[in-house]
Amino acid sequence: MFQEFDAVFGALLIIPVYLITRELFGKKAAMIAAVLYTLMPSNLSAGIASGGRMHTPELLFAMMTIYYFLKTVKLSKDRVIIERLSDFRSYRSSIMSFVRENRLPFVYSLLAGAP
Numbered sequence: 001m002f003q004e005f006d007a008v009f010g011a012l013l014i015i016p017v018y019l020i021t022r023e024l025f026g027k028k029a030a031m032i033a034a035v036l037y038t039l040m041p042s043n044l045s046a047g048i049a050s051g052g053r054m055h056t057p058e059l060l061f062a063m064m065t066i067y068y069f070l071k072t073v074k075l076s077k078d079r080v081i082i083e084r085l086s087d088f089r090s091y092r093s094s095i096m097s098f099v100r101e102n103r104l105p106f107v108y109s110l111l112a113g114a115p
Contacts, residue, residue, distance in 0.1 A: 009056035016063035068112035076105035
């Protein structure tokens with residue numbers, strides 16, 4: 001029964017492979033990477049050889065975490081989060097100001113699990 005789920009998650013792994021490669025190298029390289037990944041022998045035999053151990057969901061979530069972290073780093077503005085480390089009262093306002101300026105990267109960081 002779990003071999004079918006392994007096959008589904010293995011097929012879904014094409015999406016983060018494409019997304020990560022597109023962010024780093026562009027659309028053409030992403031298409032090539034997605035095609036090569038689908039034809040990779042270890043990917044084709046993963047559902048059969050795994051014996052239903054269900055390790056492909058872990059890989060899917062790890063790859064999506066890498067993608068969201070990459071988006072966070074790419075979109076966030078270069079700025080110091082806390083201006084004065086000695087002034088504890090400014091921490092909250094500095095952090096809130098940083099989050100307001102970087103809303104989308106902050107959401108990506110939450111999806112990556114690294115707020």
